[in-house]
Amino acid sequence: MKQIFRLALAGLFTLVALIGGVRWGTAPAHAASVVNGQITRSEVLQRAQHWVNQRYTYLNSSDTSTWRAGPDGGKTYRRDCSGLVSMAWHLDNSYVTGDFLGGGRSWHALPGGIDALRPGDAYVNSGHMELFARWTNENDHSQGAEVYSFNNTGETVENPYAPSNFGTTGHRSRASLNNFTAIHNDRVIEDAGAMHEVSGLPTGWSDGTVTGNPTSAVSAIMVNNYRTVYSIESGGQLHERSASTGWADGYIPTNAPVSAVSAISHNGVRLVYVIENGQLHELDGGNGWADGYIPTSAPVTAVSAISINGIRLVYVVENGVVHELNGGAGWSDSPITTTGSVTSVSAVNYGGTRLLYTVQGGTVHEVNGGAGWSNIQVSPTPVGAVAAVIHNGTRIVYAVESDGRLHEFDGGNGWADGTVMTNQVKPGSLAAVSDNGLRRVYTLQ
Helix, strand or coil: CCCCCCCCCCCCCCCCCCCCCCCCCCCCCCCCCCCCCEEEEHHHHHHHHHHHHHCCCEECCCCCHHECCCCCCCCCEECCCCHHHHCCCCCCCCCCCHHHCCCCEEEEEECCHHHHHCCEEEEECCCCCCEEEEEEECCCCCHEEEEEEECCCECCCCCCCCCCCCCCCCCEEHHHHHCCCEEEEEEEEECCEEEEEEEEEEEEEEHHHHHHHHEEEEEEEEECCEEEEEEEEHEEEEEEEEEEEEEEEECCCCCCCCCECCCCCEEEEEEEEECCCCCEEEEHHHCCCEEEEEEECEEEEEEEEEECCCCCEEEEEECEEEEEEEEEHHHHEECCCCCCEEEEEEEEECCEEEEEEEEEECCCCCCCHCCEEEEEEEEEECCCEEEEEEECCCCEEEEEEEECCEEEEEEEHHCCCEEEEEECCCCCCEECCCCCCEEEEEEEE
């Protein structure tokens, strides 16, 4: 609640599916947490971003008529620093700053201090508090932190992505953080899981870890003959890793936290499609990862893209129906009316034919653009995520079934269902590529 003026620091990069189709994360922009319930780090930051998007301004007032709700439209919170954190954490009350200094509730001081802060944590002193989004440089904390903060009467929320109406962004120097106590809410939990590469080798399936960082969505593509993966990690941050560099981590700035990702190589340029606050955006790797908004008819919850005959085609889910956005026709938005109750989509270019693999009503379906978008069930087995790839000319679909196991459906063998691995796999997201004769599947475990 203390008013603090801070200098602006500009904040400031991803990819998938060329020959094979890949499934990306399909988490909605705002997950279904409840008041005082468990909430992922990503959702905490998505809730904070909601107040940014709404352009709410700071007002230190106990008058509840001036308070505002989170994206769920339920409980309202004070329009000040502690109210912002209370809302982002989805607490049962709009607490004041002093409440966060003591114990006895769900939050506590981080044993590792300020340097132990992770996305969705907070820090507090006797007069002010802020929500931690990320370190400016994860490997060098001396460069400071990117945060969400309410500071000055009439000012919008300072944030990592764009200046407030006072022209300041959400950055705090490392030295200034020494004036605060880092705190963690025990109800804030990690995102889905670590990213693994499951490889179909001549000797069988092997499982290796790409990154242990909590990951909620993943995509993959072959770039210059090397596997390259894109992941959404804690706080909705977009990352790139390549096998050519030993899976070295590269952060890709976006305009807002990201909830789903798909990418293509189009005419030699990497194009990445992400969902930011329910909106579809295109990141252009040939133009410094410029972030462009693509209008849709309704908020989108899943995305998969392909390049076919020199045309960018992006498939999104709007209100449970798959829509085709045609980059060669000014991003015209056409519903594929044979689909419904879709939660996941993976598009592939099958010899010039558009094929979509979807989870509809909990089961895998093939939707064929070369046959009037005919819709055929691949398997009646309940699944939670799907990824498709063309491997040696054969359609292969991967899915996480209700037993938590990764399964492979072979389109060249009547969609025969085989278990790939016995390890438990998170249902949130899958990706697959065909790598010089080998099958590679990226899972969250």
